[in-house]
Amino acid sequence: MFLEKAPAPQLTDEGVVFHHVPVLLSEVLEELCLFPGARVLDCTLGGGGHSQAMLERGARVTGLDCDEMALEAATARLQGFAEFRAFRVNFGDLLEDDWLARIGPQDAVLMDLGVSSTQLDVGQRGFSIRRDGPLDMRMDRRLEVSAVDVIRDYSEAELRRIFFQFGEESAAGKVARRLVQDRSRQPIRTTGELVKILESVLGRPRPGKVHPATKVFQAIRMEVNRELERLQTGLQAAFEVLVSGGKLLVMSYHSLEDRCVKQFVQDRLGRCRCPRGVPVCVCGATALLKARGKAIQASPAEIDRNPRARSVRLRIATKL
Ligand SMILES: C[S@@+](CC[C@H](N)C(=O)[O-])C[C@H]1O[C@@H](n2cnc3c(N)ncnc32)[C@H](O)[C@@H]1O
Structure with missing residues (x-):
């Protein structure tokens, strides 16, 4: 089993204390250009690090998280701020049940995708390669x-597809075949059992290298939480809740997520889609968003301090 040292989440009488370090914090604050009373929707509250920094700069923050553990910890941390409120909801559901009306118009929306360090480090949540626990991986434990x-x-084919598509795992077929063989002999119930099987196919972890099981774990997590589907609807909801001139900031850690964000923005830049040779535009393309150039990445110094920042891509767009 891979035993690289990870900071253990602190446990208190109130539960888990978040130790998640917010990624690209100064870049996010700079891009937000917050003014006193600016309304910000933080769709991924997590440990509340980004939200706290925004509240300290005078913003009014609505925080969302579908994970009860995260929501409770962030609410406890931010309870001293009068301009903070929080809801337990998946941002992929915001187009339903009147959520947008409840939240109201916003000057900015932030999405910091994926799971937090704390979710990863609490073995019982089943996200961790390093800590044994039940194979769970639900951010929202109400999911079936x-x-x-x-x-x-x-099926073997379905497993192969998700490992390949969501994990970009080149040995997807081999891993799927082995899992199907092994589960016919004995049920696979814990992260430790899964890691053992994956190590037998993909090799043992090497010091200083990403664990070989990482991509498969990521793929299963994305499947369980339907992360790409949720992102699509979440982006549409974010767009709808923004006022004109409002900013959308999305931080992704996975190339498929980043592609989805990039495509969402590109589709709304108003680029003409008329066939070549048409003298006057007839497609009616209208610009709805303005993009801020290339995605922002973390500096080497930040990656050194916080390896989680290694793969982040921050994309920013302004609603016209
Ligand atoms: C990377 S963490 C956010 C960390 C946060 N920015 C901070 O500074 O502490 C992502 C959080 O978003 C939540 N999350 C991920 N996808 C979500 C979704 N579709 N709807 C609501 N919450 C989501 C996760 O449960 C997790 O707590």
């Missing part, structure tokens, strides 16, 4: 399907 169901019920 967890990682154990995916590993038990998906």
Whole structure:
């Protein structure tokens, strides 16, 4: 088993204390150009690090998280701020049930995708390669399907597809075949059991290198939480809730997520889609967003301090 040292989440009488370090914090604050009373929707509250910094600069923050543990910890941390409120909701559901009306118009929307360090480090949540626990991986524990169901019920072809598509795992076929063989002998119920099988196919971890099971774990997590689907609807909801001139900031850690954000913005830049040779534009393309050039990445100094920042891409767009 891979035993690289990870900071253990602190446990208190109130539960888990978040130790998540916000990524690209100064870049996010600079791009937001907050003014006193600016309304910001933080769709991924997590440990509340970004939200706290925005509240300290006079913003009014609405925080969302679908994870009860995160929501409770962030609410406890930010309870002293009068201009903070929080809801337990998946941002992929914001187009339903009157959520946008409840939240109201916003000057900025922030999405910091994926899971937090704390979710990763609490073994019982089942996200961790390093800490044994039940194969769960649900951010929202009200979801019916967890990682154990995916590993038990998906066909070999379905497993191969998610490992390849979401994990970009080149040995997807080999891993899927081995899992199907092993589960027919004995159910796979814990992260430790899964890691052992993955190490037997993909090799043992090497010091200083990313664990070989990382891509498969990521793929299962994305499948369980339907992360790409949720992102699509979440982006549309974010666009709708923004006022004209409002800013959308999305931080992704996975190339498929980043592609999805990039495409969402590109589709709204108003680029003409008329066939070549048409003398006057007839496609009616209208610019709805203005993009801020290339994605922002973390500096080497930040990556050194916080390896989680290694793969981040921050994309920013302004609603016209
Ligand atoms: C990377 S963490 C955010 C960290 C936060 N920016 C901070 O400074 O502490 C992502 C958080 O978003 C939540 N999350 C991810 N996808 C979500 C979704 N579709 N809807 C609501 N919350 C989501 C996760 O549960 C997690 O707590």
